[in-house]
Amino acid sequence: MRPTTEAELAEAVVGATAPLLVRGGGTRTLGAVGGEVLETGGLTGITLYEPAALTLVVRAGTPLAEIEAVLAAERQRLAFEPPDLCALLARTGVSTIGGVVAANASGPRRLQVGGARDALLGVRFVDGLGRVVKNGGRVMKNVTGYDLVKLMAGSRGVLGVLTEVCFKLQAIPEAEATLVIEGLGDDDGLAALRAALGSPFDITGAARHSGRSLVRVEGMAGSVTYRLARLRALVPGDVTVVEGVESARLWREVRDVAPLVASEGDIWRISTLPTAAAAVVAWTEAEALWDWAGGLIWLCAAPGQGADIAATVAGCGHATLIRGEGGPVFPPEAAEVAALAAGLRAKFDPRGILNRGMMG
Amino acid sequence: MEMPRPDVLVLAGKARIVARLRSLLPGDSVIDAPEELRVYECDALTAYRCPPLAAVLPRTTEEVSALLRVCWEEGVPVVPRGSGTSLAGGAMPTADAVILGVSRMTRVLETDYENRFIRVEAGRTNLSVSAAVEAEGFFYAPDPSSQLACAIGGNIAMNSGGAHCLKYGVTTNNLLGVRLVQMDGTVVTLGGPWGEPAGLDLLGVVCGSEGQLGVVTEAWLRILPKPEGARPVLVGFNSNEVAGACVADIIRAGLLPVAIEFMDRPCIRATEAFAKAGYPDCEALLIIEVEGSDAEIAEQLARIKQIAMAHDPVEFREAADEDQARRIWLGRKSAFGAMGQLGDYMCLDGTIPVSSLPHVLKRIGEMSQDFGLKVGNVFHAGDGNMHPLILFDANKPGDLEICEAFGAEILKLCVEVGGCLTGEHGVGIEKRDLMSVQFAPEDMEAQMRVKDVFDPKWLLNPAKVFPLGITASRRAG
Numbered sequence: 001m002r003p004t005t006e007a008e009l010a011e012a013v014v015g016a017t018a019p020l021l022v023r024g025g026g027t028r029t030l031g032a033v034g035g036e037v038l039e040t041g042g043l044t045g046i047t048l049y050e051p052a053a054l055t056l057v058v059r060a061g062t063p064l065a066e067i068e069a070v071l072a073a074e075r076q077r078l079a080f081e082p083p084d085l086c087a088l089l090a091r092t093g094v095s096t097i098g099g100v101v102a103a104n105a106s107g108p109r110r111l112q113v114g115g116a117r118d119a120l121l122g123v124r125f126v127d128g129l130g131r132v133v134k135n136g137g138r139v140m141k142n143v144t145g146y147d148l149v150k151l152m153a154g155s156r157g158v159l160g161v162l163t164e165v166c167f168k169l170q171a172i173p174e175a176e177a178t179l180v181i182e183g184l185g186d187d188d189g190l191a192a193l194r195a196a197l198g199s200p201f202d203i204t205g206a207a208r209h210s211g212r213s214l215v216r217v218e219g220m221a222g223s224v225t226y227r228l229a230r231l232r233a234l235v236p237g238d239v240t241v242v243e244g245v246e247s248a249r250l251w252r253e254v255r256d257v258a259p260l261v262a263s264e265g266d267i268w269r270i271s272t273l274p275t276a277a278a279a280v281v282a283w284t285e286a287e288a289l290w291d292w293a294g295g296l297i298w299l300c301a302a303p304g305q306g307a308d309i310a311a312t313v314a315g316c317g318h319a320t321l322i323r324g325e326g327g328p329v330f331p332p333e334a335a336e337v338a339a340l341a342a343g344l345r346a347k348f349d350p351r352g353i354l355n356r357g358m359m360g
Numbered sequence: 361m362e363m364p365r366p367d368v369l370v371l372a373g374k375a376r377i378v379a380r381l382r383s384l385l386p387g388d389s390v391i392d393a394p395e396e397l398r399v400y401e402c403d404a405l406t407a408y409r410c411p412p413l414a415a416v417l418p419r420t421t422e423e424v425s426a427l428l429r430v431c432w433e434e435g436v437p438v439v440p441r442g443s444g445t446s447l448a449g450g451a452m453p454t455a456d457a458v459i460l461g462v463s464r465m466t467r468v469l470e471t472d473y474e475n476r477f478i479r480v481e482a483g484r485t486n487l488s489v490s491a492a493v494e495a496e497g498f499f500y501a502p503d504p505s506s507q508l509a510c511a512i513g514g515n516i517a518m519n520s521g522g523a524h525c526l527k528y529g530v531t532t533n534n535l536l537g538v539r540l541v542q543m544d545g546t547v548v549t550l551g552g553p554w555g556e557p558a559g560l561d562l563l564g565v566v567c568g569s570e571g572q573l574g575v576v577t578e579a580w581l582r583i584l585p586k587p588e589g590a591r592p593v594l595v596g597f598n599s600n601e602v603a604g605a606c607v608a609d610i611i612r613a614g615l616l617p618v619a620i621e622f623m624d625r626p627c628i629r630a631t632e633a634f635a636k637a638g639y640p641d642c643e644a645l646l647i648i649e650v651e652g653s654d655a656e657i658a659e660q661l662a663r664i665k666q667i668a669m670a671h672d673p674v675e676f677r678e679a680a681d682e683d684q685a686r687r688i689w690l691g692r693k694s695a696f697g698a699m700g701q702l703g704d705y706m707c708l709d710g711t712i713p714v715s716s717l718p719h720v721l722k723r724i725g726e727m728s729q730d731f732g733l734k735v736g737n738v739f740h741a742g743d744g745n746m747h748p749l750i751l752f753d754a755n756k757p758g759d760l761e762i763c764e765a766f767g768a769e770i771l772k773l774c775v776e777v778g779g780c781l782t783g784e785h786g787v788g789i790e791k792r793d794l795m796s797v798q799f800a801p802e803d804m805e806a807q808m809r810v811k812d813v814f815d816p817k818w819l820l821n822p823a824k825v826f827p828l829g830i831t832a833s834r835r836a837g
Contacts, residue, residue: 052608053714053744075614104561117561118533133806134799139711140743141530141783143519143568144791144798145825146807150532150564154557171614194474200497200585220663223656271556273475295475295554318558331558336548341560343813348806359559 004042006124006132006163012038013161014130019356022157024061024099027084027091030156030322031329033358040098043163048138051076054169055121055138060098060162067097071169079170080116081107081251087261089323098162104154107255108205108216111197111292117153119167125152125160128349138166151344157355159348175224178205178247181213181237187278189213192235193293194274199234201227206293207254213237214250254291263287263300266324268309270297272317280312298322330359361408361449361789364823364835366456370413370436377434378414381458384426389464391415400459403444403451404506405790407760412439412453417461421539421547421577424460428575429545431458437819438543440571442514443485445506447707448788450518450570454823460575462513468492469578477536477553478583482513482576486520489581498583501528504784505696513576519568521784526742527618527651530784532567534582540566540574543815553580565810570786571821573814587651590618592688593661595668596642596675600624603644604717606671607741610648611714613667615660620742621647621692624721627699627736627749628691634698637691640675646741647692695738696749702734704754706763707747710774711783714744723773724748731766733759745783746774772797787825795827804830 003009013020019035026039043061050056051074058067064082071077082105084095099105101123106115113119122136135148152159181192186208193206196215205216215235217227232239242250253259260267265286272280277294286301299319301309306326309319318331333341338360345352370377374392381390391397392414402409413436418424431438441451441461453459465481466488472478473496480489486507489500503522504510510520516538521530528534537551551563566573597603607620623631625643632639639645646668650660661678668676679685691698699705712720721737728735739747748770752763771781771791775798781791795804804826811818811834818834 050713050715052612054611055713114529114533115556117564118529127806131802131806134803135806137778137780137798139713139745139779139783141521141525141711141740141745142780143521143530143784143786144780144782145787145795145804146810147519147532147565147568148806148810150561150567151810153564154561159560171612171616173614197476198473198585200587202587220656220659222659223652226653226655271554271558273472273554275472275474296556317552317554318556333559334549336546337550337559337562340548340562340813344560344562344810347809347813 001036002039002042006043006126009043009161009163010126010130010132013126013128016353019353022161022355024096024102025063025093027086027089027093027095028099028103028105030320031358033355035356038161040161040163041094041096046070047164055166056169057138057164057166058097059164061096064095064097064100075172076169077172078119078167079109079113080119081109081255082116083107083255083257085256088257088267097165101153101162101165102156108207108251108291111206111295112202112204113170117150120149120153120165121168122166123149123152123162124164125162127160128351128354133160136166140168156358158345158359160354173218173220175221176216176218176247177224177228177241177243178250179215179228179231179235180240180242181215181235182211183238184213184236186281188236190274190278190290190294192237195234196231197293199231201231205251205254207289207291209254209259209289214254216247216251254289257289257298259289260287260298260300265300266303266305267322268299268301268319269322270299270313270317270319271295272297272313276316283312333360362828363410363454364828366454367435370434370456373434374413377436380430381414381416381427384430385416385418385423389417389419391417400441400453403446403449405447405449405452405788408449408452408789410453410455412457412459413455415459415461417464419464421541424541424575424577425545425547427460428541428543432544432817432819435817435819437822439821440513440517440575442483442511442517443509445510445514446518446786446788448782448786448790450786450788450824452789462511462577465577472553473498475553476583477580479578479580480512481578483511486510486512486515493583497586499586500581500583501534502531512579512581516567516576516579517569517571518786521745523619523621523740526620526740527616532564535563535567536580536582538563538566538576539578540576542574543817543820551580570788570825572811572825573820588653589657590649590651591657591661591679592647592649592685593664593679594639594645594647594675594677594688595673596640596645597671597673598643600644600721601718602671603646606646606668607717608714609667610664611742613663615663617648617650617742619647619649620740622737622739622741623692623695624737626734627695627738630698630702630736631691631695634701635691635694637687637694639691642674647688692738699736699749699751703751705749705751706767707749708767708770709745709747709782709785710771710779711743711745712774712777712779714741716777716779717741717744720746720773720777724770727766727769731762733763733766744779768794789824792825793827795825801830808834
């Protein structure tokens, strides 16, 4: 099913007699979930774009690339730089903005500006009984009623099908540059990222892969130059500076996990503490890409290591199987937390038809 | 203000309930003497008062869990309270309710500079969180104006903002995790210092739920390295419209000041008379603050000046030193006190799209004529969070009611132009009955279903946020 209006989508959900597999472009769907496909790709179009208020309202099925092009024409962007995982996951679909929200897909800049959930100001969605709900709005500050906006971000379609989303935008700064730090082992290379992040120099990216640590600064030209000089003095190793489009290319690679695309094995996405980031990886022979100064690890491991990885991150984070066979895909939750999540699903989707089996 | 009729069975069982609470907590932690309960009869929305059944001041998560379990068994409503600074009546009790104050839970449990977080108990004040990490060059960003007194637990309940959230976001953007005690005593951990949830973002919906989903006892908060410096400029204009256009141009240009504050003429005059900050006599003024090293500040201010000058300001005042910077902020920080000198006031908190600022200010001026009450506007212009202060005379019969009607009309206007009822103060009891202006019945149902899951008996802060009429059947359950 591919409805073209919110009303049609609501009818489709009301009329469903069997489980539905909800998806945008299918580029980020995780876990083997069965059911009739309900696509949001037919719900397209920008409903409001006010550059002077940094506000965008857009239907959920609108392609991400289309939105990014419209914003770029006004020198604006989605600050949380959503990753494109098509290459990593060998998918061919068209990423939609609704899918970005449903996965709370957030790139390197999350450590400075927050993730998709932090930029999201409002949502409209159709719940599991076909009821249309709106929450939040289009203004930057809003504490009117419960924040279902945050709840919907990252909910992977299990509470409702997003039909419209509203974002706070960011102006593209006039300059960006990256310090490339070489000659350090993983321990020291990750420590350098933490040191940079602990400085007042407003880092917008801190990643490590292929033996290099990367630190990004963005802003007005004079400020970027100043901060680069100060950071240079702060970190050890062999440091070079990469600017402009070359810097942007480095961060697209990090964002899209490009260094691991060709690697063979399962891909795990691990949330952890930056100080645990080296140890979480060190015990395996696995290849890794660290983002968020080590708070996010993309790990390529031999199949069948799920239990070991889960044991390693227990108490200091959690791991999701992004690519590979065998589950479980999503990390387990404490029983009391799982009970609350199950309770919410039962309220929003009493028939249990939306993405059944996804997220525990 | 209508509140639910107290449960007579609870009132009749007071002695038993208090005795059960005393059996769980040290003697001085349970308060039931009428004269001592006066402290808890209202918060900063002082127009409405009601002494609670009792107040409890636990010291640990375990005590919170045990006392909530008793209240759950006895069917006693519980109103969580941080420092009682809510402007919306978020901590106002009913006669059958137990106030759960977290004021004795103030410890710092963990500071971790390398991972940039602090873990604190919920009763710790906002400012003392920053104070705890200041020596290492860090701070906690959300800065509500009550930050000297307000508690982190209350900040989380109301998703508090502040003047600097234009750059740093509000509480929800700086909150990593909580320990939450549910009404039946169950203790859960939501989120954690790594910041991302493993499953649904339950932390995201707990933040800002006005103490209706659980009692937060501990929180992991993001701390940030302090910027090297900060400096404000003051820009005066001959009309609100021009000041509003200047704000829009600054944002459009991609500049990100940490704060853009706006004051209109009534507020400027009151402030001048009160604080003598030396503000220009003009229709509207902006205070814009930027951060960074001296060179970075100069770079940003040069750009801001260029934009402001295109709007023909009556004054562009830069701060040459600390003292001048202090004087620029002095008036803004005294604004509420200054308005208070003119009479009683009600402070509203609606948020509007920045592009609607001139229209909304004009309409508020017209309504002020219609209702016959004066209004001053002082607010966070960068994010459209208005703070109209309506002046009235509490001793004049009927004046409060006129003021409330005027306030309601302003909030309806905010919603009409695409905004919301409250940007940072919360709904509480104050805006409860206006929720249906902003939300359709189904929108509120969806929110109430969340409470059904976390608090099936609707005992936690039950008479807040939603219109009483639509919660009656749930509260009776």
